[in-house]
Amino acid sequence: MNFWLMKSEPEEFSIDDLRQRPRKTEPWDGVRNYQARNMMRDEMKIGDRVFFYHSNCDEPGIVGIAEVAKEGYPDDTAWDPNDKHYDPKSDPETPRWYRVDIRFVRKTKRTISLKELKDYAELEEFPLVRRGNRLSVMPVSEAQWNFILGLE
DNA sequence: GCCAACGTTGGC
DNA sequence: GCCAACGTTGGC
Numbered sequence: 120m121n122f123w124l125m126k127s128e129p130e131e132f133s134i135d136d137l138r139q140r141p142r143k144t145e146p147w148d149g150v151r152n153y154q155a156r157n158m159m160r161d162e163m164k165i166g167d168r169v170f171f172y173h174s175n176c177d178e179p180g181i182v183g184i185a186e187v188a189k190e191g192y193p194d195d196t197a198w199d200p201n202d203k204h205y206d207p208k209s210d211p212e213t214p215r216w217y218r219v220d221i222r223f224v225r226k227t228k229r230t231i232s233l234k235e236l237k238d239y240a241e242l243e244e245f246p247l248v249r250r251g252n253r254l255s256v257m258p259v260s261e262a263q264w265n266f267i268l269g270l271e
Numbered sequence: 272g273c274c275a276a277c278g279t280t281g282g283c
Numbered sequence: 284g285c286c287a288a289c290g291t292t293g294g295c
Contacts, residue, residue, distance in 0.1 A: 251288040
């Protein structure tokens with residue numbers, strides 16, 4: 120099993136929104152970054168665990184755990200001209216962008232804040248706390264996963 | 272292929 | 284709201 124972190128702005132889509140979905144699942148569409156695309160298309164597998172991270176808010180941090188519910192498949196919002204993330208260079212024959220579905224597992228007992236995560240030498244290599252990081256989907260090592268869960 | 276301009280992300 | 288970081292675009 121592999122581990123991941125996915126960012127979402129809570130005003131757009133929060134951990135509570137995920138929990139309240141009918142089957143507690145949500146297609147993770149709208150990602151328009153090649154590194155993140157490659158991870159969703161090629162590497163994320165059913166059952167992989169995901170830290171759900173709130174960005175661009177009062178207290179940025181990890182707020183919950185989700186799991187991969189459906190592996191990479193084309194993001195058809197890319198060829199919808201009315202969609203916010205429309206990309207005219209993507210089409211059904213040669214989809215450029217992919218998504219996975221994630222399912223709510225649980226909220227963490229508290230928000231494990233970005234500020235706190237920056238304090239630990241154990242997380243020096245964690246992409247989230249590295250300078251200028253902007254990836255919306257990133258890998259988490261098993262050691263990092265366990266360490267962060269231990270902070271709960 | 273280089274690189275300046277531009278747009279976006281996201282912490283603060 | 285500011286602005287640093289960084290990806291993308293497009294002129295050359």
